[in-house]
Amino acid sequence: MLPASDPALCHALAADLRAAGYTAEALRDAWGPAADDAIARGLRSPASRALGDREDALAVLGRLLVLGMPQAEASVDRALVRTGAAGLTRLGLADVERGEVRPRALVRPQSYADETGSGQWWIASDLDEAALGGPLPEDHVLGVGGASLTLAGLQLSTPAARGLDIGSGCGIQALRARAHVDHVVATDVSARALAFTRFNALLNGVGGIEVRQGSLFAPVAGEQFDRIVSNPPFVITPRADDVPAYEYRDGGMVGDDLVAAFVAGVGAHLAPGGVAQLLGNWETRDGVAGLDRVRRWIESSPVPLDAWVVERERLDPLSYAELWVRDGGTLPGTPGFARLVDAWLDDFGARSVTEVGFGYLLLRRPLEGAPTLARYETLHAALPGDGLGAHLATALEAHDRLGALDDRALAASVLLVAPDVTEARHHLPGAEDPTVIELRQGGGFGRALGVDPGLAALVGACDGDLPVGVLVDAIAELLGVQAGALRADLLPRVRELLFTGFLRFG
Known part of the structure; x- marks a missing residue:
């Protein structure tokens, strides 16, 4: 049986799930993080044991729709006051037999977030191996x-x-x-x-x-x-x-x-x-x-x-x-x-x-x-x-x-170090100068990059004030090296740091 596309019943079920507080966070709190992680590995008994004999709506729906465990029809009717066990049956999500509701599908809450905001969906899918008690059918969703x-x-x-x-x-x-x-x-x-x-x-x-x-x-x-x-x-x-x-x-x-x-x-x-x-x-x-x-x-x-x-x-x-x-x-x-x-x-x-x-x-x-x-x-x-x-x-x-900027234009650009970037320096005991300087990225891909003193100094100086070329010239003077050679060395690496997110255009 396929899930039915009944707008009115779907709307009623969504209202019931919302009223029950049926969220990923609420379920994780109900049975604990260890049991929640076990579900992802196909183990449902830790979550079931944690719920014990609870008969509130969250517990009943967690057993039925997350763990795939049959529940009493009366319990499901109380948990889903608008939909009821009969509505789940019409939606193709369950069967009712002799006062027991047997799930035909799972409906699990799924949180999401990005920089524009966060929210939650309920995602229906076929019963998993734990609920089926064996291998999956080939048409498994x-x-x-x-x-x-x-x-x-x-x-x-x-x-x-x-x-x-x-x-x-x-x-x-x-x-x-x-x-x-x-x-x-x-x-x-x-x-x-x-x-x-x-x-x-x-x-x-x-x-x-x-x-x-x-x-x-x-x-x-x-x-x-x-x-x-x-x-x-x-x-x-x-x-x-x-x-x-x-x-x-x-x-x-x-x-x-x-x-x-x-x-x-x-x-x-x-x-x-x-x-x-x-x-x-x-x-x-x-x-x-x-x-x-x-x-x-x-x-x-x-x-x-x-x-x-x-x-x-x-x-x-x-x-x-x-x-x-x-x-x-x-x-x-x-x-x-x-x-x-x-x-x-x-x-x-x-x-x-x-x-x-x-x-x-x-x-x-x-x-x-x-x-x-x-x-x-x-x-x-x-x-x-x-x-x-x-x-x-x-x-x-x-x-x-960057594709539109030659090295002269890049040197004239004002840059900022990304706010998630940190620097770590490693010294041998008693040594004044570090043996390793590492830039670490807190976001993105979480990259860690070993750098030399010249590049570390440039990244540290990118505060949105002075152009890159001016900073390189000042660093060259401090290090006692030729400015043109330092530019030729650093600018290609600045391009990489801009692409990977360690630096940003000001």
């Missing part, structure tokens, strides 16, 4: 997981007119995009996923989301968008009959071909100046590093693209196989686990894959002319959950501004 939160936090927070969410799943990316994009088209190969997207938009009172069924760019042939976002089914899965193909993670292609196909096709669907952001996996194959293969995909795009690609993690084939076999609900020691792992290893071996990278891509169609941004980097630090989209937007703005 996933709720909000770590990858979803990563991409949601990465979305640019600048305004745009038309957006596209490819592989919408439960609709979390479309909802996030609508905070800054006037109209969003959400597509998926799964009719079930689109039903959840439509339902979640109604439940949260978010208009301007249009759903279309189809693969990749087929539902939007001939159309262009200012913003494209995708958490596609990028998981590398063996193409074998006895290996489950989960719609939410498996795009039906060999290896990392799905991400390559997205890169090849996205340029034609970006309006000039439009930006696409997606998550992906890529293989290190036949001795060619994954990031180098991604670079080749982008350089081969029929439409030239600016590119900023970040690799966050690399896994060996065995670790990758175990991760995704577990993700489908088949655990070590259960029937089929070793067989599925071997299928993954055979698949990787056939293509001489030695590592799999995970990360994100930001691709932009230039307003005019050739691409000017080609940045491929590895950043293994954990990303913040929210607010990184603003950092990416600022970095793109700095890149474009």
Whole structure:
């Protein structure tokens, strides 16, 4: 059964959830942070034990809609005074049998925040492994997981007119995009996923989301968008009959071909100046590093693209196989686990894959002319959950501004050190001069950068008062070095500090 798109019932359910104080923070307070973290690992008993025999609305809804545990019909009717157990049934979210309400879906609260504000959604999705008590069905619609939160936090927070969410799943990316994009088209190969997207938009009172069924760019042939976002089914899965193909993670292609196909096709669907952001996996194959293969995909795009690609993690084939076999609900020691792992290893071996990278891509169609941004980097630090989209937007703005400045113009610019930047100096015991000077970034990607005394002095002096060139000349005199040579050394690094957010234009 699919969730029903009944506006009146969705409105009633939202009012009931609001009246019950059904928020992520309230639930975390109710069962504690350790139990809350355990839920993310598929363990629901700590939260259930913490709630005990509580019968208030928050506890009843937490058991039913977060943990996926049956509840007494009378308890649900008291918790949802407008909707009741009967309304949940009509919405396709539950069944009622002999006085007991059995959930057919989860509806979990999800907080969000960026520099423009904060809020909360309720996100419906299929029952997870803990609620099902076993492996997931292949048409499973996933709720909000770590990858979803990563991409949601990465979305640019600048305004745009038309957006596209490819592989919408439960609709979390479309909802996030609508905070800054006037109209969003959400597509998926799964009719079930689109039903959840439509339902979640109604439940949260978010208009301007249009759903279309189809693969990749087929539902939007001939159309262009200012913003494209995708958490596609990028998981590398063996193409074998006895290996489950989960719609939410498996795009039906060999290896990392799905991400390559997205890169090849996205340029034609970006309006000039439009930006696409997606998550992906890529293989290190036949001795060619994954990031180098991604670079080749982008350089081969029929439409030239600016590119900023970040690799966050690399896994060996065995670790990758175990991760995704577990993700489908088949655990070590259960029937089929070793067989599925071997299928993954055979698949990787056939293509001489030695590592799999995970990360994100930001691709932009230039307003005019050739691409000017080609940045491929590895950043293994954990990303913040929210607010990184603003950092990416600022970095793109700095890149474009720097492209119009030669070194003379940059030297004439007045700069400010970003307020989240700190400096650490490390000395050997008894030594007067530091052996290491490090700049640390509190926001953005949380970068740490080793610098020399000249660059440290320049960053420290960027207070919005004097131009860069004047500061460099003064530092050269203090250090007893030639000013021209110091400029030639520092200005390229100042450009990097402006792009990465350590410095800002005044």
